[in-house]
């Protein structure tokens with residue numbers, strides 16, 4: 001099948017008696033995109049995926065694949081295929097028959113469907129284990145079989161629900177690379193649900209950050225990381241400090257805002273007016289120690305915790321009126337002048353590294 005764009009138009013899901021699990025979500029995923037639905041537990045990622053797959057009814061709105069509205073079509077008629085978290089392989093069938101299963105349901109003869117299954121097994125580098133049963137395969141191998149089984153239906157979109165969550169950290173990275181290779185090779189869209197921002201950043205062309213059934217931001221990984229739209233996205237992606245205050249002066253180019261404890265900062269003008277609440281983000285790795293203070297971009301922090309991360313050292317600090325503040329230093333910088341818990345540290349950042357946030361979609 002030709003790759004096709006998928007579009008969600010005002011899609012809402014209300015389970016019986018509950019609030020909206022997915023709330024008026026609109027999203028376009030261009031053909032041939034690796035898309036990650038990212039967010040914390042309960043934000044509606046799996047429900048969104050299941051509605052695309054046709055395993056969950058849609059309360060309101062429509063889903064379109066290419067030019068076809070698939071909202072009311074059964075899963076097998078949509079042009080999508082789903083790989084489940086549990087792999088859901090049949091224990092009594094060998095690898096080849098597991099992969100060929102949907103072709104058997106369609107009435108294809110045995111020789112033809114086993115030949116096609118073997119092509120799929122080659123695609124996922126599993127042809128040498130074609131005769132094994134699921135119990136004789138490792139978790140990673142079972143997952144490849146599940147992938148081959150989903151791909152044999154020749155879908156326009158492959159849907160993956162937390163595909164890497166059961167794998168150990170080494171295998172996770174290996175399978176991650178294979179998923180990306182397969183998506184590029186096949187040229188179809190993959191929609192991959194994850195709660196790991198690292199996984200989403202590594203894989204996705206399009207990251208869709210969800211919170212409380214809504215989309216907070218949908219953009220490239222670089223955009224989401226460098227220009228998080230909301231405090232939720234900045235915190236969820238990590239490696240950002242968020243400062244929350246009230247605007248005290250508003251100029252054409254810059255504003256000043258004050259934290260509850262009186263610390264005052266500068267941010268680029270963003271249409272905010274005097275008296276309005278404001279949130280800004282500064283990346284942890286853009287905060288510097290002990291430089292000349294920059295007016296409106298400095299504070300003194302008290303070191304609370306130090307974590308060694310290999311290439312970087314993460315230092316958590318406290319300051320009056322600031323919930324959490326951290327900086328990341330390259331390993332060599334940290335060890336050339338090590339900090340200790342309890343040290344009072346002068347911190348500064350450049351005005352151009354201050355990023356003004358919008359109110360959250362669920363606010």
Ligand SMILES: Nc1ncnc2c1ncn2[C@@H]1O[C@H](COP(=O)(O)OP(=O)(O)OP(=O)(O)O)[C@@H](O)[C@H]1O
Nearest residue numbers: 015016018021040041042043044045046047048195
């Ligand atoms: N079958 C169901 N019946 C009622 N409520 C449900 C059902 N499935 C999910 N929900 C609720 O809908 C909301 C979204 O759930 P969903 O599984 O889509 O979230 P998620 O982001 O995928 O979470 P997780 O990462 O934990 O799987 C949650 O509040 C959940 O409790």
